[in-house]
Amino acid sequence: MPADGRVLTDARLLTWLALHGDSVDRFNKLAARKGVHPAQLGHAWVRYSPGVTTPIVGVSSLRQLESSLGAFALELSPEEYETITGLFETEVKEEGFQRFPGLKYNFPRLRRNLNLIQ
Numbered sequence: 001m002p003a004d005g006r007v008l009t010d011a012r013l014l015t016w017l018a019l020h021g022d023s024v025d026r027f028n029k030l031a032a033r034k035g036v037h038p039a040q041l042g043h044a045w046v047r048y049s050p051g052v053t054t055p056i057v058g059v060s061s062l063r064q065l066e067s068s069l070g071a072f073a074l075e076l077s078p079e080e081y082e083t084i085t086g087l088f089e090t091e092v093k094e095e096g097f098q099r100f101p102g103l104k105y106n107f108p109r110l111r112r113n114l115n116l117i118q
Contacts, residue, residue: 020088023088027041027087034074034080036074039068043068043071043074044076045076
């Protein structure tokens with residue numbers, strides 16, 4: 001993990017990594033085989049996703065911006081897209097903040113509906 005990253009101080013990210021660490025490792029190995037930064041592979045996966053018309057990239061440093069821009073030249077095969085999709089739970093479903101420990105408030109569950117984009 002980067003020494004200056006949020007993962008060292010954010011309990012939500014530590015919980016997420018505890019649940020999905022094996023998938024993250026496999027994702028990082030796929031990025032290494034393609035010779036790209038994992039963030040670039042993630043941006044390419046989002047860009048390739050059928051429900052996304054424009055990925056929104058947020059950065060907090062010039063280094064992150066430069067890395068993110070490289071993702072727009074990265075092409076994925078249908079097989080690579082399916083491999084990445086299979087690593088994580090990518091199905092849109094109800095979610096709420098109560099899934100993460102340590103939060104003061106228990107917000108009602110939110111429902112997302114992708115039927116609007118069909």
